[in-house]
Amino acid sequence: MAGGTASSGGTAADTYKNARPWLLLPAWAFLGVFVLAPVFMMLVYSFLTKEFRGGVIWEFSTAAYDQFFFNRGLFGDEPPTIEWTYIAIFWRSIWQAATATLMALLIGFPTAYFIATRPEKLRPMWVFLITIPYWVNLLIRTVSMKFMLRDNGPINDFLVGTGLINEPITIINTNFAVQLGLFYSYLPFMVLPIYASVERYNFSLSEAAADLYASKWVTLRRILLPAVKPGVVAGCILVFVPSLGSFLAPDLLGGAKNFMIGSLIEEQFKGNAGNWPFGAAASMVLLTMVLILLLIFARQQARAQKGTG
Amino acid sequence: MKALLRSSVAVLTLGAMTSVAAADGQVVVYHWFEYIPQELVDKFTAETGIDVVMDTYDSNEAMLASLKAGGMGTYDVSVPGDYMVKIMASEGLLDTIAEGELANKGNISALWADPSFDPGRQHSIPYQWGSTSFAVNRDVYSGDISSTSILFNPPAELQGKINVLDSQGEVMAMAALHMGIPQCSTDREQLKALNDMLQSAKQGWASFNSDTAKEVLVSGDAAAGMIYDGFSAKAREEGANVEYAFPKEGYIAWMDNVVLLKDAPNRENALKFMDFLLVPENAAALTNWTRYGAGVEGVAPLLDEALRALPEANPTADAGKTVFIEACEQDVQAVYDTIWTNLKK
Structure with missing residues (x-):
């Protein structure tokens, strides 16, 4: 994503700039049918009138967005104030996703660095090892996580057994369990792009820095990190965005006590509420947020390119 | 797999049947997935000579949507949950069972003879609860x-x-x-x-x-x-x-019910099917298989020992x-x- 395009600038791109634009046709056709059309449908639905118990009536209405942003009390007849409910749900989801991303970065970066610094022959094996657990279905991995975390599960048994703690720590059905689940679900999406960046990194730069009396910390901060930044940014986006909309981890590990964006939207289509336009509106707000985020990243990347080039 | 095969065959038969118009000797049942034992279906066919054609769904809402989207006139009976009986009746999808049309209506246990979702059991009989x-x-x-x-x-x-x-x-x-x-x-x-x-x-x-x-x-x-x-x-x-x-x-409480659909192509056979399900022996066979409760009088002595003693079934x-x-x-x-x-x- 952002990393790929940013680092590919240079002579090769200039030479082939106008070659074979029709190569993109299949991709555009796919995106058109399976991404743009559904998003457009969602946009239309978010401005329709809801039908009781699911479905829409083909009449223009902004009720869905009104419900999202304005609070009119329990009975819907008070003067409107700002609705904090959904903002709070979105904020919680962002916070959870951000924490999971940070955890993935803290563990993923050293891992990727480790793999990239192994002898070339061994690297594919390490990458292979990282991906093995992800051959198992996400649902099954999340349920297994639940087995590990519960009050009388292996983690608590171990901690109590070794005398580190006296009482089991309640992890399951907390926000921390959700963060752990998200972090675990998407960790390879952090490791792999960073690995790709670090692998391309010219380690003689680090040696040169050391020769010029830079400490290891300074070398990491001033030389390595800026060089592999596109990979780090790509990894963060790849973990953050799916975490934001996930509902499996919040449901299974968080006990579904609090709506996340994903479960709020799901409830509108499959739950009692049956409010399709509102579900579509919430999806549009989420989509807009993610798009803005990606645009900011893309612009920063472009600016960085201009600065160095 | 067997069940899957069975329902696909049923759907195929269904397709063939609708084109030949309502042939005699059939009842078309729109039912929950895996909610009736094959032995009971076979027994009905053996007793009455009526073939049972079955199509299945997995939620009340899916069944309602399919019936509203052109399924009426195809099926004779379906098996909605309590609140869905009321919704279907209010949308005019149910036929009325006249007094005396069901020989075994008196078998319905007193508790379920006049439920809030279908007063007087005008459209439905108990299936399981x-x-x-x-x-x-x-x-x-x-x-x-x-x-x-x-x-x-x-x-x-x-x-x-x-x-x-x-x-x-x-x-x-x-x-x-x-x-x-x-x-x-x-x-x-x-x-x-x-x-x-x-x-x-x-x-x-x-x-x-x-x-x-x-x-x-x-x-x-x-x-x-x-x-x-x-x-x-x-x-x-x-x-x-x-x-x-x-x-x-x-x-x-929840209860699934067999309802008589409006424009049923085999109305007579549908009533025979409902009568069949109200026979205590058949209701007991169903309950022994599903492990839920029957809404029919005289079932208790015919139930599995374990089922009869179940604390959940004995308030x-x-x-x-x-x-x-x-x-x-x-x-x-x-x-x-x-x-x-x-x-x-």
């Missing part, structure tokens, strides 16, 4: 469990160890019973009180789970939980020391009455949706 209440792990709490306070104002031993169903209808109905207010209340004070009560009750809850309502009790993640009667029995079979509660404030002496989940009007439902969102925000 059960209840939704809560179960408590007796290793954790040995006190009195005959009150909904266990869920909404739990004793210290159960604080933070309660699972509730992740289903608005069931939680709201149980909460209404707890507070002694109507399910689709329009009284503002009652609704505000309901909202406040749920907010404080949530402090004692560990999780909202429906699919894993049984599993959380078996694993010990929850020490008490809202649960369907069948799930509670299975939790005990799997080793959890749980007792199913019959709260004095009342608890929730205690001080058990409250059962209520069905009500389908609220649109504007009332909107308030309940808000309360539910408040609860989970």
